[in-house]
Amino acid sequence: MTTADNESVLGLPHLLVLGLALLLSFPFCALADSNDEPSEDTNTNEDSYFRLTSKDYAGLERQLTDEQIRSFVEQVKRAASDLQISIGLYSRPVESYRYLIQISMGLGRTGRGFLDEALKLDQQAYNPRFNYLYSITPKWGGSARQMESFIEECRSSPMSDKDKARLEAQLHSYLGEQASWDREYVSASEHYLKAYQIEKDAKWLYRSGKSAKDGGFKELALSRFSELIEEHPKYELGYTQRGDLYETSYKNDEKAFKDYLVAADLGNSWAQNRIGWWYMTGKYIALDYDKAELYLNRAAAQKNQTAIENLRNLEKLRKRADRAK
Numbered sequence: 001m002t003t004a005d006n007e008s009v010l011g012l013p014h015l016l017v018l019g020l021a022l023l024l025s026f027p028f029c030a031l032a033d034s035n036d037e038p039s040e041d042t043n044t045n046e047d048s049y050f051r052l053t054s055k056d057y058a059g060l061e062r063q064l065t066d067e068q069i070r071s072f073v074e075q076v077k078r079a080a081s082d083l084q085i086s087i088g089l090y091s092r093p094v095e096s097y098r099y100l101i102q103i104s105m106g107l108g109r110t111g112r113g114f115l116d117e118a119l120k121l122d123q124q125a126y127n128p129r130f131n132y133l134y135s136i137t138p139k140w141g142g143s144a145r146q147m148e149s150f151i152e153e154c155r156s157s158p159m160s161d162k163d164k165a166r167l168e169a170q171l172h173s174y175l176g177e178q179a180s181w182d183r184e185y186v187s188a189s190e191h192y193l194k195a196y197q198i199e200k201d202a203k204w205l206y207r208s209g210k211s212a213k214d215g216g217f218k219e220l221a222l223s224r225f226s227e228l229i230e231e232h233p234k235y236e237l238g239y240t241q242r243g244d245l246y247e248t249s250y251k252n253d254e255k256a257f258k259d260y261l262v263a264a265d266l267g268n269s270w271a272q273n274r275i276g277w278w279y280m281t282g283k284y285i286a287l288d289y290d291k292a293e294l295y296l297n298r299a300a301a302q303k304n305q306t307a308i309e310n311l312r313n314l315e316k317l318r319k320r321a322d323r324a325k
Contacts, residue, residue, distance in 0.1 A: 073107075077107070079099075079103055080100060080103045080104075080107070083096050083099050083100050083103065084096075084100070092121045092122065093121070094118045094121050094122050094125050094127070094128060095127070097114045097115070097117050097118035097121075097128055098114075098118060098125075098127045098128045098131050099131075100114040101114045101115055101118075101128060101131040101132050101135055102131050102134075102135070104135065105134075105135050105140055110135075111131070111132055111135050112132065114128070115128050115129065115131075115132045123157065123158045123159075124157075124158050124159050124160065124163075125159075126159065126163040126166065126167070129150075129154060129159070129163075129167060130166075130167065130170065132150070133147060133150060133151075133167060133170055133171065133174070134170075134174065136150060137174045137177075137178065138178050139178065139181070144175055144178075147171055147174065147175070148171070151167060151168055151171050154167055165198050165199060166199060168198050169194075169195040169196075169198040169199035169201070169204065170195070171195075172191040172192065172194040172195040172198070172204075173191070173192065173195045173204060173207070175191045176188045176189070176190075176191030176192040176195065176207065176208075176211065179191060179211075180211050180214065183215070185211050185212060185214055185215025185216075185217060186211075186212070186215065186217060186220070188207075188208075188211035188215075189208045189209070189211040189212040189215075189217070189220060189224065190208075192204050192205070192207040192208035192211060193205070193208040193224070196208060202228060202231070202232040202235045202238075205224060205227060205228045205231070205232070206225075206228055206235070206237050206238065206241070208224045209221050209223075209224030209225040209228060209238075209241060210241065212224055213241065213245065218245060218249040218250070221241075221245060222242065222245055222250075225238050225241050225242035225245065226242065229242065234266065236262075236263045236266040236267065236268040236271070237263075237268070239259040239260070239262045239263035239266070239268075239271065240259070240260070240263045240268055240270055240271050242259050243255070243256045243257075243258075243259030243260045243263065243271070243274075244256070246259065253283070253284035254284065256284075257275075257278065257284055257285065260274050260275050260278075261275060264295060264298070267302075269298070269299040269302040269303075269304040269307065270299075270304070272295045272296070272298045272299035272302075272304070272307065273295070273296060273299040273304050273306050273307040273310060275295045276291075276292045276293070276294070276295035276296035276298075276299060276307060276310060276314075277292070277296075277310055279291040279292035279295065280292035280296070280310065280313070280314050280317065289314060289317065289318055289321075292310075292314055293311070293314060296310050296311050296314065297311070
């Protein structure tokens with residue numbers, strides 16, 4: 001390794017961190033879980049800013065000032081500038097091109113040129129292809145046909161079979177996401193199921209069931225969540241979602257309670273609160289304040305705000321019961 005190479009290795013992380021820090025400083029709309037219905041964990045923001053779509057811009061413009069928008073554009077340009085500099089500091093700046101593809105989306109430009117440059121350096125690279133696939137989703141001005149054409153291109157590339165499968169699963173996940181936004185819930189469920197069949201990742205089967213449930217297709221949703229539980233018995237959200245279906249759509253408290261109990265024992269705070277509330281109110285099961293407190297404390301320990309409030313309510317109920325003696 002030459003002196004220049006040594007210097008580039010030292011300089012690249014600093015510039016990448018600076019560029020990424022600018023990216024992470026952008027404002028984005030965070031999604032909060034509701035305690036009213038079981039939902040997928042959203043604590044991890046995957047490409048959090050870049051999940052803001054072109055369809056959101058109209059509403060966003062009403063919330064942001066001109067100064068905030070100008071600041072945003074300047075930060076994107078500064079990030080792009082830092083990453084452009086990093087290209088000259090490293091002999092194989094594949095990751096720099098990867099993030100430039102992502103930044104291009106924020107500037108309304110195509111990232112195909114950056115992808116081509118990355119693939120000249122590493123024909124087997126997955127990450128730049130992953131970012132480019134996301135950049136041509138319909139919500140960013142691309143199309144399903146454009147995505148499918150790109151996947152076909154990737155099939156004939158030197159990428160590993162594992163990475164080709166990962167990209168194809170992502171294709172179906174993005175199409176499933178788009179179908180959900182378009183309220184084509186059965187189509188969304190089928191795309192997520194295809195992603196699951198390719199990659200066998202439990203989250204895709206979960207989203208397949210959730211899409212069906214969101215659309216009111218309870219039989220399809222029940223089938224998906226039952227399959228999820230059978231194939232991934234430790235995946236707690238399968239139990240919370242199926243339990244919620246049993247409780248709200250099928251009016252079967254017995255089956256709902258069994259699913260909630262499994263999820264609670266797996267550590268799901270929503271289910272722990274739900275079980276605690278059932279014991280506290282005597283819904284389906286016998287009133288038991290001690291068991292209610294046990295499950296509510298478990299949920300509260302995970303900062304479940306509804307459980308914390310229910311513990312206050314439980315204390316009031318205990319005092320009322322003591323006065324009635």
